[in-house]
Amino acid sequence: MSGSIRTEAVQAASEIQLQSRALSPFIGSEVVGLDLKKPLGEATIAAVRALLLKRGVLFFDDQHLSPEQQVAFTAQFGFVNTSGARRPGSPAPGVGVFDSRDELYGRVSRWHADGTHAEEPSTIKSLQAIVTPEIGGDTIWASTEAAYDRLSEPLKRLAEALTAIHATTPLRTTEWGSARSFGGDFIWSEHPVVAVHPETGRKSLFVSPRYTPELVGLRPHESVAVLKVFFDHIIQPEHQVRFRWTPGAIALWDNRSALHYAVDDYGQGLRIVHSVSVRGEARVGVNGERSRLGSISRAAAE
Ligand SMILES: [Fe+2]
Incomplete structure (x- = not known):
């Protein structure tokens, strides 16, 4: 019984056609036509998740989510911990802030996946641009x-x-x-x-x-x-996609299948982004x- 219900759910998900465009052969697609302020609904969530797993990182321009809305959006893809310690300047539980004026955390211009010093590094992540420099400050992902x-x-x-x-x-x-x-x-x-x-x-x-x-x-x-x-x-450039931020743009990526790099090329320009993480999990080898x-x-x- 439960098997047939699952099959129907998968079929329902596959009927949702997202409007998306690949930005490079191996990684990164932009998705249009979705309002991330609202709950997406089960079938759309499944379709976004399937595309995310395939493409590694998805981009949604012009969303302008409040911190609470970004948490709600991200939590559709897994548990978001909103009860942990809040970093200074965090606008809402579960939201991290990267401000270019912060000397310690503001600019991470080294390739990494987030939090891999931990036993269970985060899985799915979202990042929203709040303030962007006039030029520069892109993020690059590599598959x-x-x-x-x-x-x-x-x-x-x-x-x-x-x-x-x-x-x-x-x-x-x-x-x-x-x-x-x-x-x-x-x-x-x-x-x-x-x-x-x-x-x-x-x-x-x-x-x-x-x-x-x-x-x-x-x-x-x-x-x-x-x-x-x-x-x-x-x-290698062949494995990369580079995203030019505008305020209100959202990136949703799979921290299990990509590294990322915040390009530090904007001098004294101001760049503020908000991040939300889905609970982590241990990695498993072959x-x-x-x-x-x-x-x-x-x-x-x-
Ligand atoms: Fe990072």
């Missing part, structure tokens, strides 16, 4: 699924056999097990280098220049060299290995 697919077969096999450390602060080790840092608290996790998407089964190359200081089990010079191969490969939280939480500078 880590296309990157995996287009890796040579020997390197795919190598990547699938590896796990990597993702850490909040620069973490240096001479050998695995003797972590050195620049001091203070930090969080790290160990993730499979090739992660299998839980909804699509697609594989992605899951490392980033911002968060991944080393590969587990390699000698330091090997780790640096192999990571550079992976980083250079992921961020042999079922799962993300695990590291045990070190504090290290003295050495």
